[in-house]
Amino acid sequence: MGDAASIYAAQNLFSENVINIWKLSPIISYSVNRSHRIPMDDFSLHLMQKLQTTKRAVRPALVFLTGDLIAVPIPLDRVTVVLGRALEADVRVNDSKVSRLHATVTTLTDPVDGDVQYVLTDLDSRNGTNLNGKLIRSAVNLANGDKITLGECILRFDLLDEIDMEYQAQIHRLISHDDLTGLLSSRSFFSELRREVERAKAEKKQFCVLMMDVDHFKNVNDKYGHITGSKTLEELGGCIISSLRSGDAAARFGGEEFAAFLLDADIAQAHVAAERIRSLIETTEFSVQRGAKAINTHHVTISIGIATFPEDSRDPIELIEMADSALYRAKRDGRNRVRAYRSVDPDDLKRDLPPRCD
Numbered sequence: 001m002g003d004a005a006s007i008y009a010a011q012n013l014f015s016e017n018v019i020n021i022w023k024l025s026p027i028i029s030y031s032v033n034r035s036h037r038i039p040m041d042d043f044s045l046h047l048m049q050k051l052q053t054t055k056r057a058v059r060p061a062l063v064f065l066t067g068d069l070i071a072v073p074i075p076l077d078r079v080t081v082v083l084g085r086a087l088e089a090d091v092r093v094n095d096s097k098v099s100r101l102h103a104t105v106t107t108l109t110d111p112v113d114g115d116v117q118y119v120l121t122d123l124d125s126r127n128g129t130n131l132n133g134k135l136i137r138s139a140v141n142l143a144n145g146d147k148i149t150l151g152e153c154i155l156r157f158d159l160l161d162e163i164d165m166e167y168q169a170q171i172h173r174l175i176s177h178d179d180l181t182g183l184l185s186s187r188s189f190f191s192e193l194r195r196e197v198e199r200a201k202a203e204k205k206q207f208c209v210l211m212m213d214v215d216h217f218k219n220v221n222d223k224y225g226h227i228t229g230s231k232t233l234e235e236l237g238g239c240i241i242s243s244l245r246s247g248d249a250a251a252r253f254g255g256e257e258f259a260a261f262l263l264d265a266d267i268a269q270a271h272v273a274a275e276r277i278r279s280l281i282e283t284t285e286f287s288v289q290r291g292a293k294a295i296n297t298h299h300v301t302i303s304i305g306i307a308t309f310p311e312d313s314r315d316p317i318e319l320i321e322m323a324d325s326a327l328y329r330a331k332r333d334g335r336n337r338v339r340a341y342r343s344v345d346p347d348d349l350k351r352d353l354p355p356r357c358d
Contacts, residue, residue, distance in 0.1 A: 058159040060107070060118055062091060063168055065147070065154040068191035071172040073158070073165055076118070080106045083150060084123075087202050094195065097151030099125035105142065105157075118142040118157065127151060178252040180230060181237025189251030189259055193316045196249075196261060200309055207263050208270035208308045211323040212240070212277070214256035215301045215335040224298065227289045232300060235286050243277045259320070267308045267340055274304040274338045282336060301336035303327055312341050 060076040062083075074091050081090045086100035093102070102125040108117045121139040122129040129136050130149035142148075146157045160168070176188040184192065193209070200207055214236065221229040233256065240250050240258055250260040262270050278301070285297035305326030307319045322341040330339040 058161050059165075060105075061158050061160050061165070062105070062148070062155045063158050063160075065156055067153050068094065068188070069172075070175060071168055073160060073168040075165075076105055076107065078107075080104050082123075083155075087199065091155075093150050093153045094198075095151035095153050097127050098153065099123070099127070101125075102150050103129045103148075120146075120148060120157075125150075178237075180234055181252045182234075183237045183241065183258070184249060184251035186251055186253045186259075189249060189253075190316065190320075192249050193261055193319070196263070197309065197314065197316050197319075201314065205264055206266055206309055206311070207261055208265045208267060208306055209319045209323045210260040210262070210270065210274055210277075211253075211305045211307075211320065211327040212258040212260070212302050213327055213331070215303055215331075217256035217300065220298065220300060224288050227291075228287065228298075231289045231294075232286045232298075235284070236281065236300070236302075239280050239284055240277055243273065243280055259323075267306060267311070267342070270306050270308065271338060271340060274306055278302055278304055278336065278338055303330040303335050304338045305330055306338065306340040308341070 061073040062076065062081075063073045064070050078090065082101055082104050083089060083091045083093060083098075084100050084102040085093055085095065085098045089101060101123050103123055104121050106119045106121065108119060109115070110117075118141065119139050120129065120131060120136065120142050122136055131140055131142075132147050133149075142157045144157065144159045148155045148157060158164070176185055177183065178185050196207060199205070217229070217232075220232055233252070236256075236258070237250070237252060240260065244250055244260060244262070248260060248262050250258065253259050262273055265273065281300065281302045284299070286300060287294035288296035288298055305323045305328070307313065307322035307326060309319060312322050313319050326339045326341045330337045333339065
């Protein structure tokens, strides 16, 4: 589903849920007392509770309307927020047409009456800053809903309450995550990987990429059916994410193929982490579904390939290709095993993956 279609679907879902909330709220106590279940999802119920209990205090935010962070709300919590391409920018815009330090949004509070203004200023950027389609020549006040263009990136200035913030986060999650497993989508994974490459280059750090493919997964669908196959993929996602540290990222690439990257890890440490994933999946009992019930269990295995930054490559696409090459070597060598793009010293395999260094 494309970005526009995803947002449209999420907006419809949100609108319908809010309407249902107001329709249902007068009869909730009656329904509960009579043991009737109201068909609301967790997100709708959470929003209803927020609507009933939250005062509508608003906070300024910038919402990405394009790019990798589409729909993400960035709260403007500092007096001055810097937008730009540099790592030190408060709001980082990964666009070659954006200057390293491109523009600022400053919060000005009147000491007498407490009125607040939000001021956009261009920092003599190479390609300029546009507000609502017009190039700004000096500092200008922002109004709710204004569109700011930096390079090819468009952001909207919004005054959002807590419910608005959750709504935007929900839209972004629908766009950026795989519905079945809850892992990142392949597009979001590439976006995170590109950012990690830039961070690692700037900070002179290393990391590793894992490519993973479930062995003979077609047999699961053929033997147990596609409902069991989908449930197995969901549970596989849980196995993978439970084996990673905070800050590491995992994605479903499509079908039965997964990917991950491990921050601040060398090839030997990544091999240990990959082996942990492989072993967990090999020993996990996955559900055999009949309708909504699990009636039995079955087993699957997974093959994993590893590539490292910067030793194997400093390019994110090449890292994926190299990890994929190692993955298919694992398949050729008999499946249910881990292979690295280059050789690993056996003594190094005794070292575990350290906690992430922030």
